[in-house]
Amino acid sequence: MQPRSGGDAPARPPLLTAATTEPDATGPAPEEAYAISARGLVKTYSGPDGTTTHAVHGLDLDVRPGETFAFLGPNGAGKSTTIALLCALARPTAGRATVAGADVVSRPDRVRQQVGILFQHSALDMDLTAEQNLRIHARLYGMSRRHSRRRTTETLDAVGLTDRRRSPVRTLSGGMRRRLELARGLLHEPRVLFLDEPTTGLDPHARAQVWEHLRDLRDRYGTTLFITTHYLEEAENCDRLAIIDRGRLVAQGTPSALKDAIGDDRVVLRTGDDQAACHIVRRTVPSGVCVTADAEGVHLRVPDGSSWLPRLCAVLELHGITVHVASATPPTLDDVFFHHTGRSINAGRPVPPPTLTRPDRATETPASVSAEPGGATATAEGRP
Numbered sequence: 208m209q210p211r212s213g214g215d216a217p218a219r220p221p222l223l224t225a226a227t228t229e230p231d232a233t234g235p236a237p238e239e240a241y242a243i244s245a246r247g248l249v250k251t252y253s254g255p256d257g258t259t260t261h262a263v264h265g266l267d268l269d270v271r272p273g274e275t276f277a278f279l280g281p282n283g284a285g286k287s288t289t290i291a292l293l294c295a296l297a298r299p300t301a302g303r304a305t306v307a308g309a310d311v312v313s314r315p316d317r318v319r320q321q322v323g324i325l326f327q328h329s330a331l332d333m334d335l336t337a338e339q340n341l342r343i344h345a346r347l348y349g350m351s352r353r354h355s356r357r358r359t360t361e362t363l364d365a366v367g368l369t370d371r372r373r374s375p376v377r378t379l380s381g382g383m384r385r386r387l388e389l390a391r392g393l394l395h396e397p398r399v400l401f402l403d404e405p406t407t408g409l410d411p412h413a414r415a416q417v418w419e420h421l422r423d424l425r426d427r428y429g430t431t432l433f434i435t436t437h438y439l440e441e442a443e444n445c446d447r448l449a450i451i452d453r454g455r456l457v458a459q460g461t462p463s464a465l466k467d468a469i470g471d472d473r474v475v476l477r478t479g480d481d482q483a484a485c486h487i488v489r490r491t492v493p494s495g496v497c498v499t500a501d502a503e504g505v506h507l508r509v510p511d512g513s514s515w516l517p518r519l520c521a522v523l524e525l526h527g528i529t530v531h532v533a534s535a536t537p538p539t540l541d542d543v544f545f546h547h548t549g550r551s552i553n554a555g556r557p558v559p560p561p562t563l564t565r566p567d568r569a570t571e572t573p574a575s576v577s578a579e580p581g582g583a584t585a586t587a588e589g590r591p
């Protein structure tokens with residue numbers, strides 16, 4: 208969803224913002240030294256039928272200058288609303304936030320000068336050329352003609368579109384359009400760039416290109432990047448990330464710290480009789496370990512999962528149950544997400560086609576194991 212400007216209104220006209228008074232500025236103050244700092248940020252929408260939507264519910268957040276920060280959450284979690292609040296495009300119901308040192312409520316114009324935004328949906332004029340789109344944007348920011356010309360050249364170069372500057376936007380590929388939006392977001396040299404799902408809908412090649420430019424930006428100019436994404440592998444590449452669910456921040460930290468905090472490895476066993484195997488495994492592992500079986504096999508989470516594999520396989524073989532595949536995988540960001548929200552970030556999304564991946568730690572059962580038809584599951588030493 209795209210942050211909505213002014214009074215947040217156009218997307219859902221029947222609902223009104225509940226912020227009829229000044230946001231409460233008496234709570235703890237945000238830290239201005241951060242590129243983004245929020246304390247107790249709240250955004251509530253009231254519906255005409257008396258319903259209330261807590262889009263953002265007491266958000267505390269600190270993003271350091273120059274950091275690439277991912278904001279992960281399922282649909283409707285409050286990501287776009289947070290961006291709208293932090294970019295001073297919507298007014299908080301309560302709480303405080305500063306962006307590049309400026310308060311979003313008392314100095315919204317200053318905030319808007321300091322931030323660049325890449326909206327979720329394209330805001331480009333398809334009939335104008337790449338260059339013309341940038342010039343219009345420059346005029347909105349009050350840039351002089353000379354300054355606008357220089358920045359247009361620089362930003363088109365930064366996103367690798369110099370040779371397409373005279374092309375009408377409708378003739379550009381999806382990836383090129385996203386890069387052009389990136390150029391537009393950078394035109395006024397913002398200190399903080401907000402990107403709302405910048406790569407959604409792009410093919411892997413175009414996604415990789417957008418990321419290449421983002422990394423370059425960070426390295427060359429130290430721009431702070433605040434990125435909402437559904438792609439876990441993109442969040443994995445960020446310095447830190449926060450998980451938001453139903454308007455509340457449920458976790459934040461570096462990807463590795465968040466995964467380490469989960470601790471347990473995911474163990475999966477595919478056997479000749481998963482239901483029977485499930486009962487036997489339950490009796491073998493310490494009580495309190497949750498063991499389940501579904502169409503994918505028997506699942507459990509244990510610390511140091513790979514050390515459990517030989518033992519579990521031996522017990523099952525002893526009971527006459529053939530183990531086809533056994534694997535132990537360290538926690539992923541999806542596990543982190545599941546741990547904090549009780550569901551997968553991809554729940555309800557179309558399932559992507561299976562890929563042949565190599566888990567960091569995978570062990571095949573004894574030599575008698577038959578290969579999986581099609582070989583889509585990681586097996587011995589991770590060979591698919």
Ligand SMILES: Nc1ncnc2c1ncn2[C@@H]1O[C@H](COP(=O)(O)OP(=O)(O)OP(=O)(O)O)[C@@H](O)[C@H]1O
Nearest residue numbers: 208215219222252262281282283284285286287288
């Ligand atoms: N202007 C509005 N009026 C009323 N409710 C709104 C408004 N904007 C957002 N909401 C509600 O606030 C909640 C958070 O919405 P938001 O768009 O911030 O989520 P999101 O995490 O960006 O979702 P998505 O990933 O689907 O874009 C949702 O329940 C949404 O319906």
